[in-house]
Amino acid sequence: MRKQTDLDHGRRGTVQPLGLNVVAGGAGFIGSHLCRALLDRGESVLCLDNLQTARPSNLRALEGQPRFRFLRHDISQPVPADLLRMGPRITRVWNLACPASPPLYQRDPEHTMMTNVVGTNNLLRLAEAAKARFLLTSTSEVYGDPEIHPQAEDYRGHVSCTGPRACYDEGKRAAEALAFDYARARRAEVRVARIFNTYGPNMDPGDGRVVSNLICQALRGDELTVYGDGSQTRSFCYVSDMVAGLMALMEADFDGMEPVNLGNPVEMTVSELLDHVVALTGTRAPVVHRSLPVDDPRRRRPDISRAAELLGWTPRVPLSEGLKATCAWFAAELAAEPAAAGIAG
Numbered sequence: 144m145r146k147q148t149d150l151d152h153g154r155r156g157t158v159q160p161l162g163l164n165v166v167a168g169g170a171g172f173i174g175s176h177l178c179r180a181l182l183d184r185g186e187s188v189l190c191l192d193n194l195q196t197a198r199p200s201n202l203r204a205l206e207g208q209p210r211f212r213f214l215r216h217d218i219s220q221p222v223p224a225d226l227l228r229m230g231p232r233i234t235r236v237w238n239l240a241c242p243a244s245p246p247l248y249q250r251d252p253e254h255t256m257m258t259n260v261v262g263t264n265n266l267l268r269l270a271e272a273a274k275a276r277f278l279l280t281s282t283s284e285v286y287g288d289p290e291i292h293p294q295a296e297d298y299r300g301h302v303s304c305t306g307p308r309a310c311y312d313e314g315k316r317a318a319e320a321l322a323f324d325y326a327r328a329r330r331a332e333v334r335v336a337r338i339f340n341t342y343g344p345n346m347d348p349g350d351g352r353v354v355s356n357l358i359c360q361a362l363r364g365d366e367l368t369v370y371g372d373g374s375q376t377r378s379f380c381y382v383s384d385m386v387a388g389l390m391a392l393m394e395a396d397f398d399g400m401e402p403v404n405l406g407n408p409v410e411m412t413v414s415e416l417l418d419h420v421v422a423l424t425g426t427r428a429p430v431v432h433r434s435l436p437v438d439d440p441r442r443r444r445p446d447i448s449r450a451a452e453l454l455g456w457t458p459r460v461p462l463s464e465g466l467k468a469t470c471a472w473f474a475a476e477l478a479a480e481p482a483a484a485g486i487a488g
């Protein structure tokens with residue numbers, strides 16, 4: 144049994160508002176935007192990332208920034224001693240480290256589970272030692288294939304613990320359990336965000352998520368892949384809204400003993416998303432239907448009442464605007480691809 148610290152959730156202000164942010168997974172899609180937003184706010188960032196699903200250009204864009212440091216580290220391994228020694232300077236620990244795309248997190252399911260469980264525990268211990276506040280990026284996948292709609296935080300979910308998505312879904316559920324155990328024992332102040340589908344610039348064109356898949360296929364003139372008949376629904380949140388929500392949650396003045404859904408409640412079918420992408424890109428490529436992945440959720444829409452009430456947060460960027468910006472970003476990325484391949488080769 145570990146000794147409890149004297150960190151007191153009731154004592155607001157024990158955690159310094161500005162200081163060193165440890166951002167695990169900071170070279171990934173959402174993490175790179177978060178690092179940028181923290182730096183823009185005048186804070187310092189130490190990014191921990193094993194570069195498993197990071198885009199090198201996300202990291203390159205951050206490395207030139209003052210007050211940014213990068214440490215290549217796998218969070219499933221013990222926190223390096225150097226980092227533990229920096230404890231007193233660390234005020235916030237953000238855990239975004241985990242592949243979010245199903246094909247990528249299923250590639251090495253054991254590692255995904257260890258990242259979520261052992262990695263989260265390692266970062267919680269760091270937060271405990273540093274008396275820093277800790278935020279976990281959990282997921283709407285903790286609701287599994289939901290039986291109630293929309294999904295509110297008190298819904299306990301309908302998750303398979305035996306299927307190919309379990310390494311992620313159950314890993315995140317265990318990570319949440321750990322975070323709340325630390326909070327209950329007053330070992331660390333925690334915040335748990337349940338993130339719903341998020342999209343925007345800095346996504347990896349090849350990571351297999353529906354928005355990036357469809358946009359990249361359309362821009363390349365490739366066949367457009369729809370899994371199932373396209374009637375399954377999703378709700379898509381633009382990344383700047385997500386980062387604003389995460390930052391508001393981290394700083395929110397509450398005991399942190401409840402998870403908070405963050406996402407855009409505007410729900411649409413995958414076919415409707417496809418129509419938007421076709422209209423934006425003007426592609427005439429054919430649509431091909433493939434079978435639905437195992438345990439794919441049929442419906443997804445967050446109930447964000449808790450976020451609205453606690454944080455005063457609601458998403459602002461409409462899909463039309465967010466998709467336009469994302470298409471423009473992917474177009475520039477894909478245009479640079481042959482040159483990059485040439486350099487690499």
Ligand SMILES: NC(=O)c1ccc[n+]([C@@H]2O[C@H](COP(=O)([O-])OP(=O)(O)OC[C@H]3O[C@@H](n4cnc5c(N)ncnc54)[C@H](O)[C@@H]3O)[C@@H](O)[C@H]2O)c1
Pocket residue numbers: 167168169170171172173174191192193194195196197198216217218219238239240241242243244258262280281282283337338339340341342
């Ligand atoms: N993007 C979404 O729609 C979405 C939805 C729900 C939850 N989330 C959660 O948000 C977080 C960020 O997602 P994202 O979309 O930016 O994913 P991403 O794959 O783009 O980024 C994850 C980052 O974590 C790093 N990483 C993975 N395992 C690691 C490990 N063991 N040690 C250190 N670094 C590791 C990767 O290299 C990558 O840079 C994840 O925890 C994910 O589960 C994202």
